[in-house]
Amino acid sequence: xxxxxxxxxxxxxxxxxxxxxxxxxxxxxxxxxxxxxxxxxxxxxxxxxxxxxxxxxxxxxxxxxxxxxxxxxxxxxxxxxxxxxxxxxxxxxxxxxxxxxxxxxxxxxxxxxxxxxxxxxxxxxxxxxxxxxxxxxxxxxxxxxxxxxxxxxxxxxxxxxxxxxxxxxxxxxxxxxxxxxxxxxxxxxxxxxxxxxxxxxxxxxxxxxxxxxxxxxxxxxxxxxxxxxxxxxxxxxxxxxxxxxxxxxxxxxxxxxxxxxxxxxxxxxxxxxxxxxxxxxxxxxxxxxxxxxxxxxxxxxxxxxxxxxxxxxxxxxxxxxxxxxxxxxxxxxxxxxxxxxxxxxxxxxxxxxxxxxxxxxxxxxxxxxxxxxxxxxxxxxxxxxxxxxxxxxxxxxxxxxxxxxxxxxxxxxxxxxxxxxxxxxxxxxxxxxxxxxxxxxxxxxxxxxxxxxxxxxxxxxxxxxxxxxxxxxxxxxxxxxxxxxxxxxxxxxxxxxxxxxxxxxxxxxxxxxxxxxxxxxxxxxxxxxxxxxxxxxxxxxxxxxxxxxxxxxxxxxxxxxxxxxxxxxxxxxxxxxxxxxxxxxxxxxxxxxxxxxxxxxxxxxxxxxxxxxxxxxxxxxxxxxxxxxxxxxxxxxxxxxxxxxxxxxxxxxxxxxxxxxxxxxxxxxxxxxxxxxxxxxxxxxxxxxxxxxxxxxxxxxxxxxxxxxxxxxxxxxxxxxxxxxxxxxxxxxxxxxxxxx
Amino acid sequence: xxxxxxxxxxxxxxxxxxxxxxxxxxxxxxxxxxxxxxxxxxxxxxxxxxxxxxxxxxxxxxxxxxxxxxxxxxxxxxxxxxxxxxxxxxxxxxxxxxxxxxxxxxxxxxxxxxxxxxxxxxxxxxxxxxxxxxxxxxxxxxxxxxxxxxxxxxxxxxxxxxxxxxxxxxxxxxxxxxxxxxxxxxxxxxxxxxxxxxxxxxxxxxxxxxxxxxxxxxxxxx
Numbered sequence: 001x002x003x004x005x006x007x008x009x010x011x012x013x014x015x016x017x018x019x020x021x022x023x024x025x026x027x028x029x030x031x032x033x034x035x036x037x038x039x040x041x042x043x044x045x046x047x048x049x050x051x052x053x054x055x056x057x058x059x060x061x062x063x064x065x066x067x068x069x070x071x072x073x074x075x076x077x078x079x080x081x082x083x084x085x086x087x088x089x090x091x092x093x094x095x096x097x098x099x100x101x102x103x104x105x106x107x108x109x110x111x112x113x114x115x116x117x118x119x120x121x122x123x124x125x126x127x128x129x130x131x132x133x134x135x136x137x138x139x140x141x142x143x144x145x146x147x148x149x150x151x152x153x154x155x156x157x158x159x160x161x162x163x164x165x166x167x168x169x170x171x172x173x174x175x176x177x178x179x180x181x182x183x184x185x186x187x188x189x190x191x192x193x194x195x196x197x198x199x200x201x202x203x204x205x206x207x208x209x210x211x212x213x214x215x216x217x218x219x220x221x222x223x224x225x226x227x228x229x230x231x232x233x234x235x236x237x238x239x240x241x242x243x244x245x246x247x248x249x250x251x252x253x254x255x256x257x258x259x260x261x262x263x264x265x266x267x268x269x270x271x272x273x274x275x276x277x278x279x280x281x282x283x284x285x286x287x288x289x290x291x292x293x294x295x296x297x298x299x300x301x302x303x304x305x306x307x308x309x310x311x312x313x314x315x316x317x318x319x320x321x322x323x324x325x326x327x328x329x330x331x332x333x334x335x336x337x338x339x340x341x342x343x344x345x346x347x348x349x350x351x352x353x354x355x356x357x358x359x360x361x362x363x364x365x366x367x368x369x370x371x372x373x374x375x376x377x378x379x380x381x382x383x384x385x386x387x388x389x390x391x392x393x394x395x396x397x398x399x400x401x402x403x404x405x406x407x408x409x410x411x412x413x414x415x416x417x418x419x420x421x422x423x424x425x426x427x428x429x430x431x432x433x434x435x436x437x438x439x440x441x442x443x444x445x446x447x448x449x450x451x452x453x454x455x456x457x458x459x460x461x462x463x464x465x466x467x468x469x470x471x472x473x474x475x476x477x478x479x480x481x482x483x484x485x486x487x488x489x490x491x492x493x494x495x496x497x498x499x500x501x502x503x504x505x506x507x508x509x510x511x512x513x514x515x516x517x518x519x520x521x522x523x524x525x526x527x528x529x530x531x532x533x534x535x536x537x538x539x540x541x542x543x544x545x546x547x548x549x550x551x552x553x554x555x556x557x558x559x560x561x562x563x564x565x566x567x568x569x570x571x572x573x574x575x576x577x578x579x580x581x582x583x584x585x586x587x588x589x590x591x592x593x594x595x596x597x598x599x600x601x602x603x604x605x606x607x608x609x610x611x612x613x614x615x616x617x618x619x620x621x622x623x624x625x626x627x628x629x630x631x632x633x634x635x636x637x638x639x640x641x642x643x644x645x646x647x648x649x650x651x652x653x654x655x656x657x658x659x660x661x662x663x664x665x666x667x668x669x670x671x672x673x674x675x676x677x678x679x680x681x682x683x684x685x686x687x688x689x690x691x692x693x694x695x696x697x698x699x700x701x702x703x704x705x706x707x708x709x710x711x712x713x714x715x716x717x718x719x720x721x722x723x724x725x726x727x728x729x730x731x732x733x734x735x736x737x738x739x740x741x
Numbered sequence: 742x743x744x745x746x747x748x749x750x751x752x753x754x755x756x757x758x759x760x761x762x763x764x765x766x767x768x769x770x771x772x773x774x775x776x777x778x779x780x781x782x783x784x785x786x787x788x789x790x791x792x793x794x795x796x797x798x799x800x801x802x803x804x805x806x807x808x809x810x811x812x813x814x815x816x817x818x819x820x821x822x823x824x825x826x827x828x829x830x831x832x833x834x835x836x837x838x839x840x841x842x843x844x845x846x847x848x849x850x851x852x853x854x855x856x857x858x859x860x861x862x863x864x865x866x867x868x869x870x871x872x873x874x875x876x877x878x879x880x881x882x883x884x885x886x887x888x889x890x891x892x893x894x895x896x897x898x899x900x901x902x903x904x905x906x907x908x909x910x911x912x913x914x915x916x917x918x919x920x921x922x923x924x925x926x927x928x929x930x931x932x933x934x935x936x937x938x939x940x941x942x943x944x945x946x947x948x949x950x951x952x953x954x955x956x957x958x959x960x961x962x963x
Contacts, residue, residue, distance in 0.1 A: 429939070
């Protein structure tokens with residue numbers, strides 16, 4: 001067999017493709033000859049960390065991925081979960097970290113585009129989006145520029161496409177100075193009997209290319225995303241793709257129309273590693289070969305080589321296997337939407353991946369092995385060193401009122417309005433709870449009362465100190481935020497962002513965090529149905545904080561019964577549900593220590609998963625009983641910040657009584673886990689509330705009355721009162737002031 | 742009363758608009774694709790919001806020059822009511838059915854939030870369901886809603902009672918001149934506005950202040 005090859009394969013060229021010498025040897029052993037230049041490109045695309053999960057696969061397998069409601073777990077474009085009545089929610093979260101640091105607007109925009117495509121590829125119309133953004137220290141010279149670009153890029157793409165952004169996270173930490181994180185989530189709705197998959201079926205069927213034309217943008221993007229950054233980062237700008245939400249919107253409508261005709265056998269979007277990855281995946285999953293003729297690929301640049309076409313990451317493209325008799329009908333749909341439609345190949349029975357270009361074969365590789373035989377590593381890892389717990393008497397003091405104002409007006413806890421007002425949060429008309437609460441809530445179209453809740457969570461400070469507890473906490477907080485709206489948590493997607501896995505201490509973080517995530521998911525019946533791993537988030541050898549972002553989805557039988565975080569009326573009792581009886585005890589790794597005393601010490605708080613579940617189930621039941629008027633989980637900043645957020649959101653104050661003789665700093669700023677604040681429409685002296693306390697006691701759940709809503713001030717025990725308007729002012733000012741300074 | 746919704750590629754609030762017209766009017770509007778041969782015989786033509794042709798060139802500029810807009814222009818000249826919301830407003834301006842220009846927001850950013858609107862004039866088919874001077878809530882979601890017109894045009898708009906809605910109570914989100922949020926043509930059968938009344942018509946939206954506009958147009962009770 002002679003294949004056309006114009007470029008000599010040198011060790012340097014192999015290294016430039018991100019392939020290690022032993023990996024190259026594996027290629028030689030696999031195909032029994034030297035690969036062509038195009039083939040080398042194909043291998044580098046399939047075997048890089050981003051596409052092959054070679055460092056993480058071993059550990060990802062330990063995660064729970066099944067459950068009675070799970071229709072499709074990891075391994076497809078997105079996870080699929082049954083929400084009853086023949087409907088399913090289809091969702092996934094994916095990172096676009098490296099591109100967003102190099103070119104913030106386009107990097108973030110195409111991150112949103114990629115995740116939306118993953119969802120509608122499966123036949124689901126996107127109904128909600130979220131994004132978890134992490135930037136360097138506010139004072140770092142690049143941060144403001146990155147915030148501007150990333151937020152505009154997320155909005156620019158999502159707004160134009162027409163999906164509401166319903167929740168998200170924005171966080172700052174110096175450890176992201178050289179690598180920001182952009183984790184984009186999308187969810188769609190589909191009928192359970194109309195889900196589309198990537199597995200090709202049938203020999204000799206047309207492989208059809210749809211959507212935008214192929215250009216040189218993004219060539220080698222996935223390989224770039226699988227390497228660390230150095231000082232040559234500016235040179236990587238051409239590896240970032242350019243997004244066109246207008247084409248994506250047309251592609252969505254065209255795909256859904258096409259799917260309704262019954263023409264589609266298999267469909268795969270062209271994401272990372274473009275044509276290569278999508279074609280190989282469709283063939284390999286279906287135990288079929290694929291033959292591609294690159295002369296048929298619609299291109300927007302002249303003189304593109306086979307190598308460039310196979311590795312291009314041009315956006316808004318799809319590959320499908322169609323029923324041949326339906327081809328004219330399919331073509332008409334795409335012509336209506338003025339999108340390219342080209343038959344570029346066919347399925348074969350020889351299990352080979354063959355690529356033809358200018359009449360010659362430029363690649364001929366075993367299709368199954370391209371995916372299945374990708375290197376898999378059991379990388380060495382070391383047990384993370386857990387910092388010592390804080391001494392019991394190590395409670396740095398500050399005036400409670402002053403500390404509260406500083407925290408709600410600081411970069412961690414301040415309002416994200418500046419960000420989310422740049423996103424269309426109400427398009428489609430179903431956003432029942434928009435950003436600013438514990439979770440976003442939408443009503444489900446096509447059903448009288450059902451709603452879905454969405455949240456994204458992780459506490460990287462905790463993960464850095466104690467990856468196992470941090471992994472648990474990320475899942476628990478996600479589950480808790482869904483519960484706080486009244487939703488039943490259904491399933492989650494994980495977006496694991498870590499540093500260089502070739503360093504044993506980074507690998508140790510990953511191993512332990514995944515262990516914590518798995519344990520929490522099992523304990524809470526909250527399976528992981530999709531996800532993404534982003535490694536090598538390092539610049540000049542310094543890694544990010546370990547950041548396993550968890551995106552969760554919950555189901556509300558009746559969205560009208562969902563509750564929000566804001567106090568709704570004066571004179572309502574406020575209950576703290578979830579221990580400890582001291583109301584707060586754990587200051588290690590807290591925001592109070594970090595942001596007010598510049599201390600990052602102590603262990604992360606422990607999550608008691610049994611208590612978590614019991615408490616959450618109790619709170620959810622209480623919400624569904626109709627007794628709860630507002631609910632908020634406690635996280636960063638503990639009870640004090642939680643109360644302040646409820647007061648700010650509702651524009652109503654509250655008076656809370658202290659526990660006498662116990663340090664108020666611990667009471668108000670301890671970040672103990674598994675806790676909720678609720679307000680009730682019950683008489684604080686009445687029988688119903690007594691019954692509620694009795695019930696909690698029987699179940700072994702700590703629940704106590706701590707105060708009442710009302711007035712214009714938030715009064716925390718003996719601390720001096722803080723007006724709600726002062727809190728609001730502080731809360732709303734930080735972001736706009738920072739961005740305009 | 743029969744209504745039609747015109748759809749250009751890239752529009753994305755068409756489904757919101759169709760839902761509002763259907764829920765308030767009791768019947769679904771005709772949906773007209775931009776390449777359709779004609780617009781059915783209707784009393785109201787609506788151009789909804791979104792990003793027609795990706796906002797390329799200028800917001801609304803490409804759609805405004807499509808053959809479909811010639812048909813809209815003909816109907817408008819015959820007295821058919823035409824409503825353009827957000828990108829629909831931008832298209833009506835670019836098509837010359839309404840005067841002035843919609844520039845980039847002064848913040849240079851997309852803005853999605855709830856604002857307050859004053860119903861400035863009610864002597865037309867669109868706002869007759871409100872009281873003159875009434876303040877209503879309404880969401881906005883746009884990048885280019887900063888209305889501008891020269892002094893002469895502005896004087897005509899103000900003098901002839903053609904300003905339908907103004908941003909009220911210091912909530913102007915885009916720097917629009919005279920706080921203008923929506924304007925009418927001289928015959929008062931064409932209204933363009935930036936805010937989205939179709940996103941505030943039911944409990945799930947957190948309010949129903951947008952209903953009266955559609956109710957008046959569709960001859961229904963709000």
